[in-house]
Amino acid sequence: MTKVLVIGANGSVGRHVVASLVEGGHGVRALVRNRAGSALPAGVEVVEGDLTAPESLTAALDGGVDGGVDGVYLMWPGIPVQPRVVELIAEHAERVVYLSTDVPDLADDEPAVIFHQEIERLIRHSGPAWTFVRAIDFAGNALGWADQVRTGVVRWPYGRARRSLVHERDIADVAVRALTEDGHDGRKYLVTGPESLAHAELVRIIGEELGTEVRWEELAPEAAREQLTAAWGNAAFVESRLRAWESFTREPERVTDTVEQVLGRPARSFRSWVREHADDFR
Numbered sequence: 196m197t198k199v200l201v202i203g204a205n206g207s208v209g210r211h212v213v214a215s216l217v218e219g220g221h222g223v224r225a226l227v228r229n230r231a232g233s234a235l236p237a238g239v240e241v242v243e244g245d246l247t248a249p250e251s252l253t254a255a256l257d258g259g260v261d262g263g264v265d266g267v268y269l270m271w272p273g274i275p276v277q278p279r280v281v282e283l284i285a286e287h288a289e290r291v292v293y294l295s296t297d298v299p300d301l302a303d304d305e306p307a308v309i310f311h312q313e314i315e316r317l318i319r320h321s322g323p324a325w326t327f328v329r330a331i332d333f334a335g336n337a338l339g340w341a342d343q344v345r346t347g348v349v350r351w352p353y354g355r356a357r358r359s360l361v362h363e364r365d366i367a368d369v370a371v372r373a374l375t376e377d378g379h380d381g382r383k384y385l386v387t388g389p390e391s392l393a394h395a396e397l398v399r400i401i402g403e404e405l406g407t408e409v410r411w412e413e414l415a416p417e418a419a420r421e422q423l424t425a426a427w428g429n430a431a432f433v434e435s436r437l438r439a440w441e442s443f444t445r446e447p448e449r450v451t452d453t454v455e456q457v458l459g460r461p462a463r464s465f466r467s468w469v470r471e472h473a474d475d476f477r
């Protein structure tokens with residue numbers, strides 16, 4: 196049995212990491228900021244801590260009378276990077292699996308464009324065995340359409356952009372394999388869904404699974420830029436998303452067989468994700 200500290204245990208991937216570890220009979224210690232707001236499965240040790248105050252993680256890592264952990268699942272919630280967190284993990288655990296995204300590798304002297312690259316670099320130099328689970332956009336991002344789905348029309352740019360959204364449970368299952376068995380050290384797994392589907396097709400599938408008609412309406416990029424900047428408050432992020440979606444109309448987002456290679460079964464479909472989340476769209 197492996198004992199794992201799950202950081203971000205309530206997160207959209209972390210909750211599946213917890214479930215998958217519990218199912219596999221492993222020990223789970225879950226880090227949350229507020230125990231009261233967490234609904235974690237029975238048998239999971241819940242410990243409070245905050246990534247903005249690295250030393251608050253010490254109790255979760257050394258465990259006092261409950262003992263330490265073998266591995267750590269780490270996600271980073273987009274707050275300023277705290278190198279001390281990675282140092283503390285290295286002082287206490289033999290293995291770390293980091294939830295990253297599709298980023299290019301950086302040379303040691305290259306400036307990071309995104310925090311994931313900075314954390315990957317810190318982990319690479321920290322000591323413990325590591326695996327990066329680099330995920331393409333989560334299927335859960337489709338919940339951003341939920342309000343529009345309820346009106347029967349989704350207005351969004353680039354209906355022909357072909358995406359390979361991944362089920363969060365598949366990301367978690369790959370992370371758990373890397374945490375609990377040998378052979379994954381130093382691997383950078385690009386995890387995607389099993390096929391690429393255009394934005395408009397994703398919306399059609401949502402409608403089919405809900406048993407209701409949901410129409411796609413193409414939104415001009417200029418209008419999308421304005422609306423998404425108002426909604427997300429980050430013009431640079433909106434710009435990078437629009438650029439990526441436009442590129443996926445010409446060349447589909449990559450599809451990898453990582454899930455199948457690591458888990459020995461096909462990746463879950465977007466349709467199965469919608470079926471599981473149908474109530475979130477109603």
Ligand SMILES: NC(=O)c1ccc[n+]([C@@H]2O[C@H](COP(=O)([O-])OP(=O)(O)OC[C@H]3O[C@@H](n4cnc5c(N)ncnc54)[C@H](OP(=O)(O)O)[C@@H]3O)[C@@H](O)[C@H]2O)c1
Binds near residue numbers: 204226272274294
């Ligand atoms: N969405 C995508 O398409 C996508 C694709 C690739 C990679 N990613 C990456 O995935 C990560 C997000 O993972 P997720 O979706 O599983 O998480 P999530 O659903 O966004 O949940 C955020 C988690 O972060 C925790 N958290 C926030 N601030 C914290 C702090 N100061 N100290 C400790 N914990 C804190 C929350 O814990 P509490 O329970 O304490 O609130 C919660 O568990 C991000 O790094 C993102 O860049 C996302």
